[in-house]
Amino acid sequence: xxxxxxxxxxxxxxxxxxxxxxxxxxxxxxxxxxxxxxxxxxxxxxxxxxxxxxxxxxxxxxxxxxxxxxxxxxxxxxxxxxxxxxxxxxxxxxxxxxxxxxxxxxxxxxxxxxxxxxxxxxxxxxxxxxxxxxxxxxxxxxxxxxxxxxxxxxxxxxxxxxxxxxxxxxxxxxxxxxxxxxxxxxxxxxxxxxxxxxxxxxxxxxxxxxxxxxxxxxxxxxxxxxxxxxxxxxxxxxxxxxxxxxxxxxxxxxxxxxxxxxxxxxxxxxxxxxxxxxxxxxxxxxxxxxxxxxxxxxxxxxxxxxxxxxxxxxxxxxxxxxxxxxxxxxxxxxxxxxxxxxxxxxxxxxxxxxxxxxxxxxxxxxxxxxxxxxxxxxxxxxxxxxxxxxxxxxxxxxxxxxxxxxxxxxxxxxxxxxxxxxxxxxxxxxxxxxxxxxxxxxxxxxxxxxxxxxxxxxxxxxxxxxxxxxxxxxxxxxxxxxxxxxxxxxxxxxxxxxxxxxxxxxxxxxxxxxxxxxxxxxxxxxxxxxxxxxxxxxxxxxxxxxxxxxxxxxxxxxxxxxxxxxxxxxxxxxxxxxxxxxxxxxxxxxxxxxxxxxxxxxxxxxxxxxxxxxxxxxxxxxxxxxxxxxxxxxxxxxxxxxxxxxxxxxxxxxxxxxxxxxxxxxxxxxxxxxxxxxxxxxxxxxxxxxxxxxxxxxxxxxxxxxxxxxxxxxxxxxxxxxxxxxxxxxxxxxxxxxxxxxxxxxx
Numbered sequence: 001x002x003x004x005x006x007x008x009x010x011x012x013x014x015x016x017x018x019x020x021x022x023x024x025x026x027x028x029x030x031x032x033x034x035x036x037x038x039x040x041x042x043x044x045x046x047x048x049x050x051x052x053x054x055x056x057x058x059x060x061x062x063x064x065x066x067x068x069x070x071x072x073x074x075x076x077x078x079x080x081x082x083x084x085x086x087x088x089x090x091x092x093x094x095x096x097x098x099x100x101x102x103x104x105x106x107x108x109x110x111x112x113x114x115x116x117x118x119x120x121x122x123x124x125x126x127x128x129x130x131x132x133x134x135x136x137x138x139x140x141x142x143x144x145x146x147x148x149x150x151x152x153x154x155x156x157x158x159x160x161x162x163x164x165x166x167x168x169x170x171x172x173x174x175x176x177x178x179x180x181x182x183x184x185x186x187x188x189x190x191x192x193x194x195x196x197x198x199x200x201x202x203x204x205x206x207x208x209x210x211x212x213x214x215x216x217x218x219x220x221x222x223x224x225x226x227x228x229x230x231x232x233x234x235x236x237x238x239x240x241x242x243x244x245x246x247x248x249x250x251x252x253x254x255x256x257x258x259x260x261x262x263x264x265x266x267x268x269x270x271x272x273x274x275x276x277x278x279x280x281x282x283x284x285x286x287x288x289x290x291x292x293x294x295x296x297x298x299x300x301x302x303x304x305x306x307x308x309x310x311x312x313x314x315x316x317x318x319x320x321x322x323x324x325x326x327x328x329x330x331x332x333x334x335x336x337x338x339x340x341x342x343x344x345x346x347x348x349x350x351x352x353x354x355x356x357x358x359x360x361x362x363x364x365x366x367x368x369x370x371x372x373x374x375x376x377x378x379x380x381x382x383x384x385x386x387x388x389x390x391x392x393x394x395x396x397x398x399x400x401x402x403x404x405x406x407x408x409x410x411x412x413x414x415x416x417x418x419x420x421x422x423x424x425x426x427x428x429x430x431x432x433x434x435x436x437x438x439x440x441x442x443x444x445x446x447x448x449x450x451x452x453x454x455x456x457x458x459x460x461x462x463x464x465x466x467x468x469x470x471x472x473x474x475x476x477x478x479x480x481x482x483x484x485x486x487x488x489x490x491x492x493x494x495x496x497x498x499x500x501x502x503x504x505x506x507x508x509x510x511x512x513x514x515x516x517x518x519x520x521x522x523x524x525x526x527x528x529x530x531x532x533x534x535x536x537x538x539x540x541x542x543x544x545x546x547x548x549x550x551x552x553x554x555x556x557x558x559x560x561x562x563x564x565x566x567x568x569x570x571x572x573x574x575x576x577x578x579x580x581x582x583x584x585x586x587x588x589x590x591x592x593x594x595x596x597x598x599x600x601x602x603x604x605x606x607x608x609x610x611x612x613x614x615x616x617x618x619x620x621x622x623x624x625x626x627x628x629x630x631x632x633x634x635x636x637x638x639x640x641x642x643x644x645x646x647x648x649x650x651x652x653x654x655x656x657x658x659x660x661x662x663x664x665x666x667x668x669x670x671x672x673x674x675x676x677x678x679x680x681x682x683x684x685x686x687x688x689x690x691x692x693x694x695x696x697x698x699x700x701x702x703x704x705x706x707x708x709x710x711x712x713x714x715x716x717x718x719x720x721x722x723x724x725x726x727x728x729x730x731x732x733x734x735x736x737x738x739x740x741x742x743x744x745x746x747x
Contacts, residue, residue: 030193048664049140065123080223100250110277163332167301171292183657190239196255211245212505238468280348301332318354363436363715397596397696404603404625421726429609432724438602438712448501465503471636483523485552509704518586602708615736629694641687644709
């Protein structure tokens with residue numbers, strides 16, 4: 001059957017890597033193959049805590065195709081595993097987190113205790129059942145709700161105070177409430193995978209699912225005592241990660257260990273159940289927020305306390321209480337944040353890390369306060385709007401939340417919202433409107449870009465950043481096309497390889513700002529080089545000043561006489577150059593930019609319906625708005641916001657990791673048991689951006705989108721549920737039983 005796919009139409013859609021992805025040309029980590037490749041599979045513990053007394057791999061080793069079973073007794077020495085710094089080479093840092101295959105200690109249920117290596121995946125999977133372990137079982141604790149009540153279980157808190165503590169209690173109107181969020185799991189489509197191949201005794205090549213090729217390169221180099229240049233990490237495409245790819249997990253060193261031990265390339269792919277235990281998660285949290293205001297709605301005080309879990313063997317903390325310090329004008333703010341170690345694997349950053357958790361509590365509390373004050377929730381936020389960050393006293397580089405409010409109110413039909421909960425009905429369902437705000441830091445780090453302009457007029461740009469889905473390839477190509485004023489079809493942005501010039505890990509919504517600034521600088525530098533070349537070689541340009549010349553539309557021309565011009569292909573030929581090739585670095589914020597505090601903002605609006613018979617919640621309409629500076633790629637930016645809506649609906653209504661506290665085992669480690677939103681649960685969504693360049697942020701005026709797309713959204717749903725029913729649910733996810741209905745047992 002002949003395909004109707006029209007490549008010309010695709011270019012109008014502006015997703016420059018879209019053709020490769022929809023046709024299957026794009027390859028992900030596990031899709032690579034190498035000659036003589038072996039396959040590895042983890043054997044995992046079936047206890048939560050204890051010691052392995054004996055591990056018997058003899059039966060597995062005798063099975064067809066099995067090359068080795070690696071465990072603590074026969075694992076080769078890994079320099080970075082040594083706990084004694086004096087025993088490690090100078091360039092070797094101790095491995096962060098759990099040391100896979102290192103000792104006989106079990107620290108969490110599902111921990112890798114052995115690695116079966118075979119000549120095929122089928123043979124490896126067949127053998128794992130025959131690796132037998134005998135344990136000395138120890139008592140453990142996985143129950144967050146129980147353990148957090150004992151103060152001695154908590155790590156020392158981190159405290160912050162501005163003004164008077166607990167000042168909210170002196171306000172004529174205040175609310176104080178507790179909010180809880182369960183463990184949530186990343187669950188990207190692509191499982192984490194690593195292929196390791198030792199090209200020489202001290203040189204290794206990795207194909208890896210990572211959000212940071214350079215970061216993974218550095219970790220592997222330090223762990224195995226190698227020069228960084230001897231570690232190459234390739235991550236051409238990343239099939240989603242949401243933060244799980246921001247660090248190297250057990251699969252990375254395990255693949256390296258196995259490849260060296262069996263002296264052939266080894267592929268190690270985690271299973272879906274292992275994705276629930278081995279690559280981090282959003283930690284479980286408890287929060288208490290107190291907020292008070294005077295009769296006019298001016299905030300008198302905000303108190304925000306939080307506890308989140310970490311593992312026993314590693315501390316993980318995030319900024320749960322940070323938003324309360326600066327989002328609104330308030331003189332009296334105090335926060336307290338503690339970690340609770342449990343016998344679980346280590347959490348990690350998950351989309352909107354910390355802020356997504358904290359904004360659920362803060363933005364819900366503000367909605368509660370507005371109801372008590374008999375004020376519109378948006379008017380209460382406007383009453384406490386600020387142009388200056390109250391925490392550091394610096395002005396925001398730009399803040400256009402009022403534009404977001406105005407657009408969202410109009411498009412969601414906020415005028416139809418009733419201040420009396422449960423008073424609006426449509427088709428027998430109770431209707432509710434809710435909104436909430438999101439905020440995340442807008443950073444700008446360092447990145448280098450190589451630019452190669454070939455004699456055929458095509459421009460290649462290279463940077464060792466990765467792309468886990470936000471459209472980095474498209475955005476960087478568009479920045480280059482705009483700066484150079486040349487067709488995007490003649491530009492290629494190459495990424496996902498640690499051998500390329502250094503770039504940041506893709507996380508924290510900083511890629512567009514950081515790498516985009518470097519691309520912009522590279523293109524402006526290229527324009528200057530073309531101007532210099534024209535002055536040096538083209539008679540018509542001889543003796544002219546640089547600022548008298550312009551480069552655009554693939555031409556170099558004299559501003560005062562546009563008819564005097566030369567195209568860049570002809571110019572390179574005239575100069576006898578086959579290419580212009582250079583690498584340039586863009587560093588962090590300038591001294592002038594550091595005079596501001598930079599953030600991206602969002603305001604989410606929801607209309608939903610609640611069935612009064614069974615408590616079923618149906619999200620009817622969403623308007624999600626972003627204040628993220630200049631929008632480089634409208635289509636991919638819109639996709640980011642819609643993705644945040646999907647994640648926010650999951651956070652609010654469906655997602656929860658279930659633990660059996662008797663065994664320590666996860667009970668729903670599958671898509672069948674862990675419920676992400678269905679396509680039918682995602683409503684018509686209007687994603688809108690202010691789209692005003694933040695000239696105080698960077699040269700391109702762009703800020704991040706990925707985090708603010710999710711942050712605050714769960715609170716918008718919770719607030720809408722209250723408006724529909726009059727019932728305030730502070731424990732996510734919001735399910736019919738929490739609204740007073742009996743559970744049907746159905747998702």
